[in-house]
Amino acid sequence: MNNAINMLPCPMCGCTSINVKNEQPTDNSGGYFIECPDCGISTSLRYACGDDPIPLLAEQWNRRATAQCLHQIAEPQAEAMRLADECEESATHWVHEIDTRFKAAKMLRAQHARIAELEADNASLRGINSAQDKALAELEGQLEAIGAGGVESLRKRDCGGCR
Numbered sequence: 001m002n003n004a005i006n007m008l009p010c011p012m013c014g015c016t017s018i019n020v021k022n023e024q025p026t027d028n029s030g031g032y033f034i035e036c037p038d039c040g041i042s043t044s045l046r047y048a049c050g051d052d053p054i055p056l057l058a059e060q061w062n063r064r065a066t067a068q069c070l071h072q073i074a075e076p077q078a079e080a081m082r083l084a085d086e087c088e089e090s091a092t093h094w095v096h097e098i099d100t101r102f103k104a105a106k107m108l109r110a111q112h113a114r115i116a117e118l119e120a121d122n123a124s125l126r127g128i129n130s131a132q133d134k135a136l137a138e139l140e141g142q143l144e145a146i147g148a149g150g151v152e153s154l155r156k157r158d159c160g161g162c163r
């Protein structure tokens with residue numbers, strides 16, 4: 001049997017010990033075929049009718065091995081799955097990141113609204129203070145006009161940190 005022809009590994013299991021066989025190994029009268037010793041996948045039978053069937057079988061085996069080599073796509077497939085996981089992981093990360101930013105924006109808006117409220121309160125307090133000062137000045141003028149004492153005891157005590 002001519003096994004010198006280079007045979008590609010088995011397309012199903014990757015076995016590299018691929019040989020041509022004969023269905024009647026004792027007298028070689030049967031059909032020739034190529035079979036994987038590991039998983040049993042095989043070519044069809046070819047008979048020696050003038051032509052040497054072995055190069056044709058080898059060509060048939062190698063064409064199948066190239067076209068349907070499942071183990072050859074195993075690695076790119078694994079890489080594709082790894083990339084899919086990576087994309088999913090980074091998407092999860094960004095979903096969390098986006099959520100955090102939305103929450104931060106919401107908090108900042110709430111703080112801004114509270115500051116605006118406090119500013120409005122402060123402005124109305126300033127208005128009250130100025131009205132008080134004006135009333136005190138008027139009272140002071142009236143007391144002076146009737147010759148009474150000052151208004152110092154009526155003035156707010158300034159603690160220095162409240163204004």
Ligand SMILES: [Zn+2]
Pocket residue numbers: 010011012013014015036037038039040041
């Ligand atoms: Zn195989």
